[in-house]
Amino acid sequence: MEQFNDLKAFVVYEMTNLLKYDVMSEELLLKILVTLIFSMSNAATASNASVPSGTFSLLYTHRSLLTH
Amino acid sequence: MAVLATYADDDLTAVYRYFRSLCVRSPFLTARENLSVLFEKNRIKVAAFMPTILPNAKASSKRGRDRAKVCSMPPRVDLACFVPVNLFDCKALQKPNQRQVIPSTESQMEQLRLVLLVIVRLNGILFTRIGYVHSLSLSLSHYLTDLSLSLSLCLSVLMY
Numbered sequence: 001m002e003q004f005n006d007l008k009a010f011v012v013y014e015m016t017n018l019l020k021y022d023v024m025s026e027e028l029l030l031k032i033l034v035t036l037i038f039s040m041s042n043a044a045t046a047s048n049a050s051v052p053s054g055t056f057s058l059l060y061t062h063r064s065l066l067t068h
Numbered sequence: 069m070a071v072l073a074t075y076a077d078d079d080l081t082a083v084y085r086y087f088r089s090l091c092v093r094s095p096f097l098t099a100r101e102n103l104s105v106l107f108e109k110n111r112i113k114v115a116a117f118m119p120t121i122l123p124n125a126k127a128s129s130k131r132g133r134d135r136a137k138v139c140s141m142p143p144r145v146d147l148a149c150f151v152p153v154n155l156f157d158c159k160a161l162q163k164p165n166q167r168q169v170i171p172s173t174e175s176q177m178e179q180l181r182l183v184l185l186v187i188v189r190l191n192g193i194l195f196t197r198i199g200y201v202h203s204l205s206l207s208l209s210h211y212l213t214d215l216s217l218s219l220s221l222c223l224s225v226l227m228y
Binding site: 003004007008010011014015017018021023024028031032034035036038039040042043 | 080081083084087088090091114121176177179180182183184186187188189190191193194195
């Protein structure tokens with residue numbers, strides 16, 4: 001769990017920096033979000049936790065990008 | 069398409085394609101095995117870059133062995149990810165002042181590749197649950213919420 005938290009903090013910090021420079025496209029961000037939601041669902045199912053529903057609505061809003 | 073992405077060393081796209089092949093009415097079950105292999109390779113790659121990612125983390129002897137196995141080159145990323153969004157068929161996102169992706173410097177690209185590598189590792193940890201099986205009794209939903217909200221915030225800020 002320690003490594004998970006460290007890596008998570010690294011990703012959030014670096015992504016915040018990269019967003020300032022506008023080097024990430026919406027498609028890439030959505031791809032990241034979709035993969036994480038699926039992984040989270042997988043982990044949550046195994047541990048009786050719940051995935052935050054807000055992420056799904058965000059995904060639904062931008063679902064047209066998922067056709068690619 | 070996931071296999072092609074693997075050949076192109078684009079792990080994130082490969083994971084994305086494999087996940088999508090599992091999220092259908094008739095899932096392609098071999099994708100789960102392929103994902104395990106992909107996540108294991110990614111774990112070794114991340115271990116090699118761990119001193120860069122977490123300078124304060126102590127490198128274990130296993131990480132040292134892993135580091136010797138992989139090449140020193142960072143993974144490549146499909147540059148199609150950086151195509152401006154208005155090239156896609158996405159009418160909902162078409163706005164007069166459409167955001168354009170600015171050409172980035174080499175260091176930013178390297179940093180992005182590293183971040184994508186770590187994101188695949190996070191997926192691997194969540195998917196295989198290796199590394200925190202002993203801690204699952206803790207509030208997992210708290211960690212999931214935190215991570216998910218951070219990414220949602222990033223996406224929202226970018227969109228609007």
